[in-house]
Amino acid sequence: MRKNVLIIGAGGVAHVVAHKCAMYNDVLGDICIASRTRQKCDAIIESVLRKNHLRDSSKKLYSREVNALDISSLIHLIKDTESEIVINVGQAYVNMSVLEACIETGAVYMDTAIHEEPDKVCENPPWYANYEWKRKERCREKGITAILGIGFDPGVVNAWCALAQKDYFDTIDTIDILDVNAGSHGKYFATNFDPEINFREFRKVWTWINRKWVLQKVHSVRMDYDFPVVGRLPVYLNGHDELHSLSKNIDANSIRFWMGFGDHYLNVFSVLTNIGLTSEKPVKLDDGREVVPLKVLKALLPDPSSLAPGYTGKTCIGNFIRGTKGHEQREIFIYNICDHAECYREVESQAISYTAGVPPVAAAILAARGDWDVKHMVNVEELDPTPFIELLNTMGLPTEIIETPAPFTPPVIESLESV
Numbered sequence: 001m002r003k004n005v006l007i008i009g010a011g012g013v014a015h016v017v018a019h020k021c022a023m024y025n026d027v028l029g030d031i032c033i034a035s036r037t038r039q040k041c042d043a044i045i046e047s048v049l050r051k052n053h054l055r056d057s058s059k060k061l062y063s064r065e066v067n068a069l070d071i072s073s074l075i076h077l078i079k080d081t082e083s084e085i086v087i088n089v090g091q092a093y094v095n096m097s098v099l100e101a102c103i104e105t106g107a108v109y110m111d112t113a114i115h116e117e118p119d120k121v122c123e124n125p126p127w128y129a130n131y132e133w134k135r136k137e138r139c140r141e142k143g144i145t146a147i148l149g150i151g152f153d154p155g156v157v158n159a160w161c162a163l164a165q166k167d168y169f170d171t172i173d174t175i176d177i178l179d180v181n182a183g184s185h186g187k188y189f190a191t192n193f194d195p196e197i198n199f200r201e202f203r204k205v206w207t208w209i210n211r212k213w214v215l216q217k218v219h220s221v222r223m224d225y226d227f228p229v230v231g232r233l234p235v236y237l238n239g240h241d242e243l244h245s246l247s248k249n250i251d252a253n254s255i256r257f258w259m260g261f262g263d264h265y266l267n268v269f270s271v272l273t274n275i276g277l278t279s280e281k282p283v284k285l286d287d288g289r290e291v292v293p294l295k296v297l298k299a300l301l302p303d304p305s306s307l308a309p310g311y312t313g314k315t316c317i318g319n320f321i322r323g324t325k326g327h328e329q330r331e332i333f334i335y336n337i338c339d340h341a342e343c344y345r346e347v348e349s350q351a352i353s354y355t356a357g358v359p360p361v362a363a364a365i366l367a368a369r370g371d372w373d374v375k376h377m378v379n380v381e382e383l384d385p386t387p388f389i390e391l392l393n394t395m396g397l398p399t400e401i402i403e404t405p406a407p408f409t410p411p412v413i414e415s416l417e418s419v
Contacts, residue, residue: 001368001369001370002084002085002108002367002368002370002373003028003029003030003084003085003368004028004029004030004031004032004081004082004083004084004085005021005028005029005030005031005032005083005085005086005087005364006032006034006077006078006081006083006085006086006087006107007021007031007032007033007034007087007089008034008035008066008068008074008086008087008088008089008090008094008098009035009068009088009089009090009091010033010035010037010040010041010043010044011040011089011090011193011194011304011305011353012193012304012305012308012349012350012352012353012357013089013112013151013193013353013356013357014033014035014044014089014090014357015044015047015305015347015348015349015353015357016347016349016353016354016356016357016358017087017089017357017360017361018031018033018044018045018047018048018061019047019048019051019053019346019347019348019349019357020347020357020358020361020395021087021361021364022048022053022054022055022061023053023055024055024361024365025054025055025056025059025061026055026056026059027365027368027369028085028361028364028365028368029059029368030059030060030061030062030081030082030083031059031060031061031062032060032062032063032064032077032081032083033045033061033062033063033064034063034064034065034066034068034077035065035066035068035090036065036066036067036068037065038063038064038065041063041064041065042063045061045062045063047347047348048061049061050348051346051347051348053347064077064081068088068090068094068097068098069093069094069097070097071097071100071101071104074097074098074100074101075101075104075105077101078101078102078105078107079105083107084106084107084108085107085108085110085364085367085368086098086101086102086107086108086109086110087110087111087360087361087364088109088110088111088112089111089112089356089357089360091194091196091197092113092114092115092116092197093115093116093117093118095111095113095114095115095116095131095132096115096131096132096135098111099111099132099135099146100135102144102146103135103138103139103142103144103146106142106143106144107144108144108145108146108147108364108367108373109144109145109146109147110146110147110148110150110360110363110364110367111148111149111150111360112149112150112151112154112155112356112359112360113149113151113154113197113241114127114128114131114132114148114149114154114241114244115130115131115132116197116200118280119280121200121203121280122200122201122203122204122206122239124206124213125206125213125243125244125247126213126244126245126247126248127241127244128148128244128245128379129244132146132148132377133377135377136376136377139376139377140375140376140377143375143376144375144376144377145367145372145373145374145375145376146376146377146378147363147367147372147378147379147380147383148245148377148378148379148380149241149242149245149379149380150359150360150363150380151355151356151357151359151360152317152336152355152356152359152397153177153179153240153241153242153257153317154240154241154242154245154379154380155242155356155359155360155380156317156336156355156359156380156389156392156397156399157177157242157317157319158242158245158246158379158380158381159380159381159383159385159388159389160319160334160385160389160399161175161246161250161252161255161319161321161381162250162380162381162382162383162384162385163334163385163386163389164319164321164323164332164334165250165251166385166386168321168325168330168332169321169323169324169325169330170323170324170325170326170327171251171323171324172250172251172252172253172321172322172323173252173253173254173322173323173324174252174253174254174255174256174320174321174322174323175246175250175252175254175255175256175319175320175321176255176256176257176258176319176320176321176408176410177240177242177255177256177257177258177317177318177319178225178227178235178258178260178316178317178318178319178320178408179235179257179258179259179260179315179316179317180227180230180233180235180259180260180315180316180317181260181313181315181351181352182227182230182231182233182260182313182314182315182316183311183312183313183314183315183340183350183351184311184312184313185302185307185310185311185350186310186311187302187307189264189265189268189301190301190302190304190307191301191304192304192307192350192352192353193304193352193353193356194298194304195294195297195298195301195304196294196295196298199269199272199278199294199297200280200294201238201239201240202218202219202238202269202273202278203218204218204239205217205218205220205221205237205238205239206239206243206244207237207239207243207255207256207257207413208243208246208247208254208255208256209254209256209413210253210254211253211254213247214413216237216413218238219236219261219266220236220237221236221237221410221411221413222234222235222236222237223235223236223237223258223408223410223411225258225406225408226406227316227318227335228316228318228333228335228337228400228402228405229314229316229337230313230314230315230316230337233260234260234261234262235258235259235260235261236258236259236260236261237256237257237258237410237413238257238258238259239257240257240259242257243255243256243257245379245381246379246381249379249381249382250381252323256410272297276293277293277294277296277297278293278294278297279292279293279294280292280293280294281293304350304352304353305349305353307350308340308343308344308348308349308350308353309344311340311341311344311350311351312340312341313339313340314337314338314339314340314351315336315337315338315340315351315352315355316335316336316337317335317336317338317355318333318334318335318336319333319334319335320332320333320405320408321333321334330403331403331404331405331407332401332402332403332404332405333401333402333405333406334399334400334401335399335400335401335402336355336397336398336399336400337400338351338354338355338396338397339351343396346396354396354397355397358392358395358396358397359388359392359397361395362388362391362392362395363388365391366387366388366391371384371387372384372387372388
């Protein structure tokens, strides 16, 4: 049994992770929340206590201050807190320093997004090969369990791909991952998670088509799809983390990711981009100071965690999978519906943070029990999906499956460039 959890980060996803860890602290043990700003950690603790979510009051829930880019400080923190499981939900820039600290201390490592370097955006695929997979052999040699991308997308959608390959298909032709937010936060413009990371996604669209990487323009390929519960909504071809491991680990001809955007969002994003405010490159002011436009924009936009009160509507994330079973053509839609208002009532969060924050806690429980304590580095689709999905069904993220769903037939996607 593994025990004691260290949560790195104090944003909206960390908020949900802390609540859910507290609800299962009889299994997970003591919980420490650590970030550069300890006050944010303490605010999360206040929320957990306000909702009375600490199941076992004999276990500790406390905060620490740490610079997550400082590996030696992280090593000291892991040892001092006796944490055997580290859930990294800080900015993607800190992934490799947190992973290095886990390799040195023997702690289980997990994150919810792929590593990024501040000055490098949308590197050539497969992205995991640039940083994470370079440490695979060291993890195996030292018996380190490292579970990459264990949020929702990436994360749950990867597990659904593994489930489809295991139980529903003999051969898979296409996997289309669809993510829409049919909710309303009432703000003129806001992102549902860290805007700095969010906008960096919208530079290039690398997608996996006919077993090769294909480059497309951002927001250039649109489909309208009739989703269960939330109805017919537009989605746009997008690049995303999970494609970069699924293309390696799942035997499918094409794997694509689609995200929903409304006209207002696209119009505002287009203006911000055209005037340079989504750029990560520093610019010099008249007084000689340098600023990064994207960081200025992040400071101006609403904090994603502040959107939760009054957020209405639902999200739908699902995998449309086409292939064969027993020589017959088969199509299924595996999906989850999450309600913003219900998330706020339960953990004082909105559904985007909730869907990203619950899965790593389910994974931590499986690691603590030994089911997923595999002693090497894995992406989620390499693990047995059944106990994970069954656990999520009891934790607020139930999986639904529709046979012969509404058809999803994207247009032919021409390649601008391939690798």
